[in-house]
Amino acid sequence: MVERVRAGDARALARAISLVEDDAPGAVEVLSACFRYAGDALRIGVTGSPGAGKSTLVDRLARRYREREETVGVLAVDPTSPFTGGAILGDRIRMAERLSDAGMYVRSMATRGALGGLAQTTADAVTVLEASGKQKVLIETVGVGQDEVDIVRLADVTIVVLVPGMGDDVQSIKAGIMEIADIFVINKADREGAERVEKEVRAMQSLAMKHSAEDEWVPPMVKTVATAGQGIEELVAAIDRMHEWLSEGGRLAARRRRYWRERIVEMMRVALLREVHQHGFSPAEIEEYAAKVEQRREDPYKLVPRLIAERFAVMEEGR
Amino acid sequence: MVERVRAGDARALARAISLVEDDAPGAVEVLSACFRYAGDALRIGVTGSPGAGKSTLVDRLARRYREREETVGVLAVDPTSPFTGGAILGDRIRMAERLSDAGMYVRSMATRGALGGLAQTTADAVTVLEASGKQKVLIETVGVGQDEVDIVRLADVTIVVLVPGMGDDVQSIKAGIMEIADIFVINKADREGAERVEKEVRAMQSLAMKHSAEDEWVPPMVKTVATAGQGIEELVAAIDRMHEWLSEGGRLAARRRRYWRERIVEMMRVALLREVHQHGFSPAEIEEYAAKVEQRREDPYKLVPRLIAERFAVMEEGR
Numbered sequence: 001m002v003e004r005v006r007a008g009d010a011r012a013l014a015r016a017i018s019l020v021e022d023d024a025p026g027a028v029e030v031l032s033a034c035f036r037y038a039g040d041a042l043r044i045g046v047t048g049s050p051g052a053g054k055s056t057l058v059d060r061l062a063r064r065y066r067e068r069e070e071t072v073g074v075l076a077v078d079p080t081s082p083f084t085g086g087a088i089l090g091d092r093i094r095m096a097e098r099l100s101d102a103g104m105y106v107r108s109m110a111t112r113g114a115l116g117g118l119a120q121t122t123a124d125a126v127t128v129l130e131a132s133g134k135q136k137v138l139i140e141t142v143g144v145g146q147d148e149v150d151i152v153r154l155a156d157v158t159i160v161v162l163v164p165g166m167g168d169d170v171q172s173i174k175a176g177i178m179e180i181a182d183i184f185v186i187n188k189a190d191r192e193g194a195e196r197v198e199k200e201v202r203a204m205q206s207l208a209m210k211h212s213a214e215d216e217w218v219p220p221m222v223k224t225v226a227t228a229g230q231g232i233e234e235l236v237a238a239i240d241r242m243h244e245w246l247s248e249g250g251r252l253a254a255r256r257r258r259y260w261r262e263r264i265v266e267m268m269r270v271a272l273l274r275e276v277h278q279h280g281f282s283p284a285e286i287e288e289y290a291a292k293v294e295q296r297r298e299d300p301y302k303l304v305p306r307l308i309a310e311r312f313a314v315m316e317e318g319r
Numbered sequence: 320m321v322e323r324v325r326a327g328d329a330r331a332l333a334r335a336i337s338l339v340e341d342d343a344p345g346a347v348e349v350l351s352a353c354f355r356y357a358g359d360a361l362r363i364g365v366t367g368s369p370g371a372g373k374s375t376l377v378d379r380l381a382r383r384y385r386e387r388e389e390t391v392g393v394l395a396v397d398p399t400s401p402f403t404g405g406a407i408l409g410d411r412i413r414m415a416e417r418l419s420d421a422g423m424y425v426r427s428m429a430t431r432g433a434l435g436g437l438a439q440t441t442a443d444a445v446t447v448l449e450a451s452g453k454q455k456v457l458i459e460t461v462g463v464g465q466d467e468v469d470i471v472r473l474a475d476v477t478i479v480v481l482v483p484g485m486g487d488d489v490q491s492i493k494a495g496i497m498e499i500a501d502i503f504v505i506n507k508a509d510r511e512g513a514e515r516v517e518k519e520v521r522a523m524q525s526l527a528m529k530h531s532a533e534d535e536w537v538p539p540m541v542k543t544v545a546t547a548g549q550g551i552e553e554l555v556a557a558i559d560r561m562h563e564w565l566s567e568g569g570r571l572a573a574r575r576r577r578y579w580r581e582r583i584v585e586m587m588r589v590a591l592l593r594e595v596h597q598h599g600f601s602p603a604e605i606e607e608y609a610a611k612v613e614q615r616r617e618d619p620y621k622l623v624p625r626l627i628a629e630r631f632a633v634m635e636e637g638r
Contacts, residue, residue: 032620260609267623290579301351304586
């Protein structure tokens with residue numbers, strides 16, 4: 001299967017990602033095999049409020065890269081709402097129509113793995129996409145929760161999409177995401193209020209700049225009207241500039257090292273949690289403890305440390 | 320300190336919650352002492368999109384309970400955005416003005432604990448509030464991310480606040496939250512489009528009802544205009560009915576048992592993660608592994624299981 005993924009076979013790619021998404025038997029082996037060939041793509045994260053026009057923007061970006069003869073993988077990560085489901089699906093179907101193009105693969109992700117969460121599943125899917133030789137991997141998600149911040153951390157270049165005319169209250173992007181933005185896009189820039197959004201971001205930036213080192217990247221601001229294709233060329237140029245900047249002086253490697261630092265700890269957390277589930281405590285045991293705690297016959301703040309101490313031994317410096 | 324918390328001393332309460340929030344030395348002991356006196360309050364979760372008017376609604380509810388001579392604790396959990404910070408703070412200050420009322424305590428939570436995440440910190444704060452004898456604990460949060468779903472799971476009664484006039488795209492509430500709603504509130508119900516929101520929720524409900532058992536609670540829908548105090552009486556009545564229903568046939572106990580089942584596993588996860596940090600791997604080690612993975616000299620999918628197996632021993636049935 002991995003051989004066919006590497007050859008860019010879209011069906012093998014789809015099956016491999018499904019395997020990973022379902023955490024099915026063999027998933028780890030596939031990932032391990034893919035990892036050897038991963039790491040060469042530029043990962044571009046696109047995030048912003050619901051309704052900011054991210055899908056259209058990603059669509060335009062992908063198209064532009066295909067015109068440049070670059071291969072593209074798109075992961076649309078959707079923390080589903082029953083209300084938005086329809087709209088997002090519609091967009092996806094439009095994009096999927098280009099599936100006949102062998103240089104492009106589009107996938108939406110919603111299932112969160114049993115233990116690892118959506119961010120890890122997305123990261124694993126990126127590994128598979130990279131093994132298939134995609135040069136650009138676009139990761140699209142709404143920037144509203146901690147999951148989404150974690151997803152965005154995958155990216156080498158993070159684009160935060162803002163829109164004019166949404167009240168302060170509705171432009172509900174996590175603080176953590178504003179901070180990791182590499183490029184700001186003001187989409188629907190033909191609407192009233194674009195200047196106000198720009199001003200707000202500039203104010204935030206100048207505040208942040210006081211604390212930043214001299215050779216740091218200053219996030220540029222690009223105005224787009226994605227539905228009309230306006231500003232896409234400028235956005236592509238901004239991404240190219242960022243890519244160039246990252247390639248100098250080992251910056252990309254440093255970023256990815258930082259990413260792996262967090263990811264390895266997260267993978268350990270999941271591996272340990274798996275141990276808890278597999279070897280630690282049966283559902284019946286947990287149920288029994290839950291009943292006792294509910295009846296206040298057990299104090300969870302004492303119970304849990306006791307259980308962990310009883311069941312798991314840490315071998316200090318144990319190699 | 321716990322004695323003074325129990326006496327309802329607001330300053331002791333504030334200090335105890337800060338201790339828990341900072342995961343400071345002594346936090347576990349305070350929680351353990353508080354736990355003995357916790358569990359008697361009705362926990363009411365209020366969630367919805369940003370801008371749905373949750374703060375005002377919570378404010379009105381709290382005020383109504385105080386009129387009924389019930390003591391109230393309010394936790395406003397804020398997954399902060401730099402754009403919304405100001406507005407939320409403003410609301411909080413208004414509420415804090417009533418801090419002179421000894422029967423009411425208001426607190427906003429934003430810091431996520433080092434390891435446990437915002438949901439656990441919130442749960443711990445609820446334990447402290449309950450120990451102080453509050454009869455109603457209101458937990459307010461926006462319903463957009465996984466963190467927020469986890470926070471809402473704390474509640475005995477979950478209120479989901481919707482508003483007319485926000486596009487499908489903006490009413491970005493997690494599917495998981497719609498499913499655990501016990502009461503729907505259509506706030507700003509004097510606005511155009513209230514009927515449409517109502518119809519959408521009813522459609523979703525009738526779909527869900529097909530799969531539900533006969534004695535299940537059917538979430539009622541309450542229309543409010545919180546700023547004008549309209550519908551608050553009806554909402555309080557709906558909460559009272561739900562409380563009554565929960566009190567029959569051990570339903571409340573069953574709900575809380577289910578909650579504790581998940582919470583205990585989560586507490587174990589955190590306890591294990593703490594072991595990883597304290598005894599498992601030094602930052603320097605993690606840094607070294609991250610560098611190797613970044614250079615593709617190590618495969619993380621093989622590295623992590625190996626490290627876990629080397630360092631942690633599971634004692635099967637080890638009691």
